[in-house]
Amino acid sequence: MKSWRVSPHDPSAFTQGLLFADGLLYESTGLYGKSSLRRVSPETGRVLKQVSLSRELFGEGLALRGSELVQLTWREHLVLFWDLDTLQPVKTLPYPFEGWGLAFDGERFIASDGSSTLRFFRPEDFSLVREVTVTAGGREVDRINELEYAEGKIYANLWYEDLVVVVDPQSGAVVGWLDCSLLRQELGSEAEVMNGIAFDPESGNFYLTGKNWPWMFLVRIEE
Numbered sequence: 597m598k599s600w601r602v603s604p605h606d607p608s609a610f611t612q613g614l615l616f617a618d619g620l621l622y623e624s625t626g627l628y629g630k631s632s633l634r635r636v637s638p639e640t641g642r643v644l645k646q647v648s649l650s651r652e653l654f655g656e657g658l659a660l661r662g663s664e665l666v667q668l669t670w671r672e673h674l675v676l677f678w679d680l681d682t683l684q685p686v687k688t689l690p691y692p693f694e695g696w697g698l699a700f701d702g703e704r705f706i707a708s709d710g711s712s713t714l715r716f717f718r719p720e721d722f723s724l725v726r727e728v729t730v731t732a733g734g735r736e737v738d739r740i741n742e743l744e745y746a747e748g749k750i751y752a753n754l755w756y757e758d759l760v761v762v763v764d765p766q767s768g769a770v771v772g773w774l775d776c777s778l779l780r781q782e783l784g785s786e787a788e789v790m791n792g793i794a795f796d797p798e799s800g801n802f803y804l805t806g807k808n809w810p811w812m813f814l815v816r817i818e819e
Contacts, residue, residue, distance in 0.1 A: 601814040604641030607786065609634070610807045613658030613667065613698060613742060614792035617680070620644070621794060621803060621812075624658035624667050631655035633667060633678060638803060641812060647683045649676075657698030657742060659705060661719050668695030668707065675722055689722050697743035699750065701765065706750060708743055712736040714750065714768065728768035730761070737761060737770055746795035746802075758790045760804075776804060779813050786810075 605611075612631075613624035621636040631649040636642070649655050654670035664686060665678040671694055677686040693715065697708040704716040704725055716725045730737045730752070739755040749771065750763040758780055762772035776790055788807035795802050805812045 602782065603639055603812045603814070605805050605809050605812040606636075606641060606643060607808050607810040610788075611742075611792040611805055611809070612656045612807075614794040614803065614805065615658055615660055615744070616794040616796045616803060617660050622658060622660070622665060623792070624655045626655045626670065626807075628652070628654055633658070633665065633683060635683065638812070638814075645683055647678070656695040657707065659698040659700040661700050661705070666698065666700070666705065668698050670695050691722060697741050697752065699743040699745040701745045706743055706745060706765070708740040708752065710739060710741065710755060712738040712740060714740065714743075714763070714765075728765070730763055730768045730770060732761075732770035742791045742793055744793040744795050744802075746797070751793050751795070751802075753789075753791050753793060755791075756789055760790075760793065774817060779804065782811055782813075783809060 610626045612626040615622050621638050623634040625632045629651045633647045634643050635645040653672050656668040656670050659666045663680045667676040673691050675689045675691045694709045696710050699706045707715050712730045715727050740752045741755045742753040744751040750765050752761050758777040760774040761770050764771050787809045790806040792805035802815050
């Protein structure tokens with residue numbers, strides 16, 4: 597993994613989900629009374645537009661399908677749909693699990709719940725299609741958190757670690773580990789866990805950040 601650009605990131609953002617679309621970053625932040633959906637400049641870190649969630653909702657994973665942003669909530673059992681252009685609410689659907697990370701693979705939404713389980717959902721109604729268990733060397737890998745789908749693989753933060761696992765979406769097998777601990781050298785003591793992965797398919801680069809991190813890192817992941 598090679599990092600060559602660092603840009604500002606709002607240190608008050610308790611980052612739960614991150615994605616890149618049309619040259620901009622979209623971010624879901626958490627905490628009750630502070631959860632939001634944001635459009636962010638990747639160059640300056642400036643919040644271009646922000647919508648606050650209701651105080652009783654805890655924002656979690658974020659994914660994009662077509663012209664809709666889809667945001668999980670933590671324990672409220674709701675999925676929130678937003679218009680990409682206006683950031684106005686579109687609809688809400690029930691969600692039977694605890695919400696953590698979320699990604700879209702072009703056909704299905706992929707969600708985590710902090711365990712070793714990844715679930716795949718139909719985009720139309722969020723009905724469950726299948727589940728896989730994330731494993732490495734025959735052992736389950738739990739604490740799967742924020743998700744990103746890129747180039748046929750699932751990239752996932754591990755809660756409480758500066759580590760990203762690369763997962764085969766069919767089998768759940770871990771096919772790679774990304775040690776991101778060097779990024780923490782650029783951070784202060786207020787920075788909490790790493791939690792934010794966004795892929796730019798045009799450049800092949802990833803944006804990485806975390807909860808209350810003052811910086812966003814642009815990196816290239818090299819095999």
